[in-house]
Amino acid sequence: xxxxADYKALGGKLVRVRLREEQGxxxxxxxxxxxxxxxxxxxxxxxxxxxxxxxxxxxLRLLVNRFFRGTGAQGLGVSSDDFVKAILSAxxx
Amino acid sequence: MTETWRLIDLEYRxxxxxxxxxEEAIPxxxxxxxxxxxxxxxxxxxxxxLGCFQSAKLEVNMDACKETGTEIVRRFTGGxxxxxxxxxxxxxxxxxxxxxxxxxxxxxxVFEKLSEGSVQGLRKLGVKAEFQPVNDIQIDGKKVSGAAGxxxxxxxxxxxxxxxxxxxxxLEKVLxxxxxxxxxxxxxxxxxxxxxxxxxxxxDVSTREVRDAIVDGIQSCYGVGVESGVLTKEELGLAxxxxxxxxxxxxxxxxx
Numbered sequence: 001x002x003x004x005a006d007y008k009a010l011g012g013k014l015v016r017v018r019l020r021e022e023q024g025x026x027x028x029x030x031x032x033x034x035x036x037x038x039x040x041x042x043x044x045x046x047x048x049x050x051x052x053x054x055x056x057x058x059x060l061r062l063l064v065n066r067f068f069r070g071t072g073a074q075g076l077g078v079s080s081d082d083f084v085k086a087i088l089s090a091x092x093x
Numbered sequence: 094m095t096e097t098w099r100l101i102d103l104e105y106r107x108x109x110x111x112x113x114x115x116e117e118a119i120p121x122x123x124x125x126x127x128x129x130x131x132x133x134x135x136x137x138x139x140x141x142x143l144g145c146f147q148s149a150k151l152e153v154n155m156d157a158c159k160e161t162g163t164e165i166v167r168r169f170t171g172g173x174x175x176x177x178x179x180x181x182x183x184x185x186x187x188x189x190x191x192x193x194x195x196x197x198x199x200x201x202x203v204f205e206k207l208s209e210g211s212v213q214g215l216r217k218l219g220v221k222a223e224f225q226p227v228n229d230i231q232i233d234g235k236k237v238s239g240a241a242g243x244x245x246x247x248x249x250x251x252x253x254x255x256x257x258x259x260x261x262x263x264l265e266k267v268l269x270x271x272x273x274x275x276x277x278x279x280x281x282x283x284x285x286x287x288x289x290x291x292x293x294x295x296x297d298v299s300t301r302e303v304r305d306a307i308v309d310g311i312q313s314c315y316g317v318g319v320e321s322g323v324l325t326k327e328e329l330g331l332a333x334x335x336x337x338x339x340x341x342x343x344x345x346x347x348x349x
Contacts, residue, residue, distance in 0.1 A: 006271050006272075006273045007273070008273045011227060012227060013173075013227070014173075014271060014273055016148065016151060016271075030148075031146070032146055032147055032148040032151065033146055033147065034144050034146070034147060034171070034172055034173030034174070035146065035171055035172075036170075036171035036172060036200055036227070036228075036241070036242075037146065037171055038171075038200060038243055038244050038245065039245060040145050040146075040169065040170070040171065040243065040245070043146060074198075074199070074200055074244075076171075076200045076201055076204075076227060076228075077227045077228075
């Protein structure tokens with residue numbers, strides 16, 4: 001099932017999530033928006049890490065935090081918490 | 094000794110794809126130590142410039158772009174979509190990562206520091222410009238400029254566009270502004286929360302006048318000199334390559 005979210009981050013930027021869910025797991029996910037993230041190429045790594053992840057807060061938080069720690073990526077206008085909340089707020093379309 | 098920045102006035106007004114290729118070639122060359130600290134000014138004819146993380150499908154009204162002859166190009170930096178026309182002045186600053194003006198590797202500090210020259214330039218013209226985090230310059234609460242940037246290729250790169258005398262009415266036609274973006278600003282439209290230098294000064298003003306004021310602002314606030322220069326052969330070659338392999342391509346500009 002397809003799920004979408006347009007989530008306004010606390011830092012003021014928009015995180016737009018489009019994901020495909022099967023049996024409570026993310027099968028594919030695309031994150032777009034007007035935030036900043038350096039290095040820019042790292043967003044693809046985050047999307048990759050989220051594939052097959054369960055749509056549950058605890059696991060998502062762990063993965064997103066692991067992404068930031070592992071890549072040394074820097075977000076601006078968006079935080080790891082915003083990515084998690086954006087994904088969790090995705091509604092069925 | 095005072096450092097002298099290279100000042101580049103090179104543009105391809107009707108080729109936004111080449112403009113963006115040059116925009117990437119310069120910081121790459123600066124980071125490699127092959128080119129000096131550089132400020133570039135340029136214009137696009139009507140064009141939407143998307144942030145590198147944005148979805149063209151979600152952000153752009155394709156039909157309106159066709160009707161108005163608006164091109165769509167994606168930049169290599171994050172942030173939001175902006176509409177460019179010839180009344181919009183673009184600038185890009187490339188400094189090596191270890192340049193004394195670079196305030197560490199925090200992108201927010203970089204935006205603030207490297208917006209100072211434009212803020213000061215606009216103030217010299219007589220408007221009350223101020224930097225507004227995350228990446229805007231505002232006049233009395235209305236956005237007149239947005240910036241974006243990156244830290245890569247051993248370079249700190251900062252670019253921004255200044256609405257000098259742009260046609261704001263097209264902006265709302267060609268961009269789909271998500272409701273979530275407007276909600277917390279208590280305004281019903283983009284047009285009401287952005288302004289132009291012309292409207293704030295209450296007189297006609299050219300992008301050249303604003304460019305000259307920013308050059309002054311940069312010199313006074315960073316204590317550097319500025320001297321007109323041209324792209325190196327290597328930068329031009331790289332720009333042409335980036336044009337062919339990246340910026341002229343639909344898959345870069347329109348996907349995802």
